[in-house]
Amino acid sequence: MSGKRTTTVGSVVVLIILIVIGYFLTREEGSEPPSPTGAPTSGPAAPGDDPAAQLAALTVAPEGKMTGYSRDRFPHWSSQGDSCDTREVVLQRQGTDVRTDSACKATSGTWTSVYDGVVVEDAGKLDIDHTVALAEAWRSGADKWTDEERGKFANDLGGLQLIAVTASSNRSKGDQDAAKWKPPAESYWCTYARAVVSVKTLYSLTVDEAERDALATMLKTC
DSSP: OHHHHHHHHHHHHHHHHHHHHHHHHHHHHHOOOOOOTTOOOOSTTOBTBOHHHHHHHSOBOOOOOOTTOOGGGSOOSOEEETTEEHHHHHHHHHSEEEEEOTTOOEEEEEEEETTTTEEEOOGGGEEEEESSOHHHHHHTTGGGSOHHHHHHHHTOOSSSSEEEEEHHHHHHHTTOOTTTOOOSOGGGHHHHHHHHHHHHHHTTOOBOHHHHHHHHHHHTTO
16 A cells, blocks of 8 residues: 555656646747847747848838928827827837826836937937838838828837837937948847838838848848
8 A cells, every 4th residue: 555655646746847847848948039128029020030031022222312201291199099199108118117197198117228228217318219210211112102101100009110219329310221320239230120121021111232231230140
């Protein structure tokens, strides 16, 4: 009787060990590398896509003219319901411990600006950057869109087009493409290049040769 009981206990212990091992193996296989703090991770440039192949598939063409361009041709920030506009939704999504008032304005929180690594605790010091700048989009094909289509582009919350960063880093970028501006934090080059390629792929925008080469160089850091 004692021998049978010992065998049963031993079998249970072995079973528990196998379950624990299986749990950690499954967790490890299903995990993904962490993204930089505060950076959006959803959208077309999800893990598993081949950004180099996406880049190679983009149409290469000289940049278009700025004739007729105005930021007003890209209506933003649009209402997202509950008194919130696109800017406030991005701030809430990318910040930590964000508190808002009755008008949906962020009154406190912490944000990490992935362009330059600066930690910000005042939402007023943040800009919402368009990864592919509005003017750059205009030069790359958006001049042929309707204002409604440009509005959707300017308020795209579903992918990697909008990101909260320090006002200084956003304004140093301006409307420049990847050939003329890169995030000061080299650790973000991979994610930035993937995001630009993703957005340009999604919206069928073109790249010029210098931009294509700069994006390819940044993708090599992935």
